[in-house]
Amino acid sequence: MRHSTTKFIYQLSEIKARYDELTSSIPARRIYYSVKSNPNPKILTFISQLGLEAEVSSLGELNAAINAGFDAAKIVYGGPGKTIGDIYSATEKGVIYFSLESISELEKICFVEKSTGKKLNRILRLLVLDNHGRLNMMMPDSKFGITLDEVREHIGNGDGDGVYGIHIYRGTQIKEAEFRASIIKTNEVVSEIESIIGYKLKYVNYGGGLEWPFMHSGKPILTLDKVEGILSGIESCFEFGRYLVASCGILETEILDIKKRNNYQILIVSAGINIINGISASGRLIRQQPEFHPPNNKSDEIMLPTAIYGPLCTPVDYLTLNTLLPQLYPGDVLRIYNCGAYAANTGLSNFLIREPAQEVFIE
Numbered sequence: 383m384r385h386s387t388t389k390f391i392y393q394l395s396e397i398k399a400r401y402d403e404l405t406s407s408i409p410a411r412r413i414y415y416s417v418k419s420n421p422n423p424k425i426l427t428f429i430s431q432l433g434l435e436a437e438v439s440s441l442g443e444l445n446a447a448i449n450a451g452f453d454a455a456k457i458v459y460g461g462p463g464k465t466i467g468d469i470y471s472a473t474e475k476g477v478i479y480f481s482l483e484s485i486s487e488l489e490k491i492c493f494v495e496k497s498t499g500k501k502l503n504r505i506l507r508l509l510v511l512d513n514h515g516r517l518n519m520m521m522p523d524s525k526f527g528i529t530l531d532e533v534r535e536h537i538g539n540g541d542g543d544g545v546y547g548i549h550i551y552r553g554t555q556i557k558e559a560e561f562r563a564s565i566i567k568t569n570e571v572v573s574e575i576e577s578i579i580g581y582k583l584k585y586v587n588y589g590g591g592l593e594w595p596f597m598h599s600g601k602p603i604l605t606l607d608k609v610e611g612i613l614s615g616i617e618s619c620f621e622f623g624r625y626l627v628a629s630c631g632i633l634e635t636e637i638l639d640i641k642k643r644n645n646y647q648i649l650i651v652s653a654g655i656n657i658i659n660g661i662s663a664s665g666r667l668i669r670q671q672p673e674f675h676p677p678n679n680k681s682d683e684i685m686l687p688t689a690i691y692g693p694l695c696t697p698v699d700y701l702t703l704n705t706l707l708p709q710l711y712p713g714d715v716l717r718i719y720n721c722g723a724y725a726a727n728t729g730l731s732n733f734l735i736r737e738p739a740q741e742v743f744i745e
């Protein structure tokens with residue numbers, strides 16, 4: 383059987399370059415890698431060997447991180463909907479840092495602490511209404527986090543040493559200037575929480591979400607000036623996914639079929655929403671318009687209006703309905719850059735049961 387070319391090609395040196403930029407600009411105690419952005423085992427192992435810690439939001443991600451060598455005792459486990467069973471299983475594997483999304487999660491963690499006798503670090507993920515990213519996680523009806531009012535009502539002053547720290551993740555695709563400005567705003571929330579609970583926090587996770595293009599070329603590299611305002615005398619943390627791994631991946635997809643209609647060339651490519659962009663194709667996120675790069679020997683030719691569809695037997699499986707590309711033929715391979723984050727792991731892989739993409743590494 384002939385396999386079509388649908389390949390994520392990864393270059394680990396790109397991750398090292400992003401790691402160097404982050405660690406030289408951000409004088410924090412700890413930087414987490416957000417496993418959700420790409421849980422490929424070789425990428426996880428590379429990042430754990432660089433010395434970053436992991437941020438996970440499911441037991442599956444936790445297992446992947448531990449298998450790749452991340453230290454469970456430094457992993458932070460977050461995300462909504464944690465059950466007592468999840469918290470219990472994570473503590474069994476050695477996790478002690480939990481980012482809590484609700485007051486009931488706080489109650490669940492107290493329960494697990496009592497039943498296991500283990501001291502767990504309760505980190506309140508706070509909902510503050512000042513989002514700047516392109517994917518808003520801070521709207522008033524958000525499923526994420528605990529509000530300051532809820533902290534006042536349920537935790538109040540003098541609750542022993544119950545709260546270990548806070549976590550504020552404002553959203554993703556945040557511009558550098560906004561990211562830098564958000565540090566001071568988070569520090570204000572640290573003071574506010576300390577005045578509510580009546581004691582000093584030991585931990586602050588400033589979030590991250592620095593921008594990087596998705597399925598488009600471009601490199602918005604962080605400037606070298608040190609990020610200012612990070613609190614000292616406290617475990618100061620940041621978490622990044624796409625900034626670290628987006629640039630390491632290129633997707634190659636083969637043209638399977640071509641039609642000409644109304645002056646349009648209509649391409650059917652091997653990588654549909656089964657392989658990439660499945661989450662936004664569902665309509666829940668802004669639909670992304672990938673930028674396709676033709677083979678090098680065709681880049682000077684006349685450009686034709688082009689629509690690009692995946693091979694799935696459903697009309698929602700399109701990647702772009704209006705772009706310009708030279709005359710192409712079945713068997714030609716198109717490339718999409720910046721496919722290292724939220725790409726290989728966000729296709730609708732079980733939908734119509736097709737061949738998965740390969741994931742390969744180059745020097």
Ligand SMILES: Cc1ncc(COP(=O)(O)O)c(C=O)c1O
Binds near residue numbers: 437591592622
């Ligand atoms: C809580 C949290 N932390 C970190 C991330 C990683 O964000 P990014 O990949 O934009 O850096 C996300 C992404 O959704 C998130 O929800």
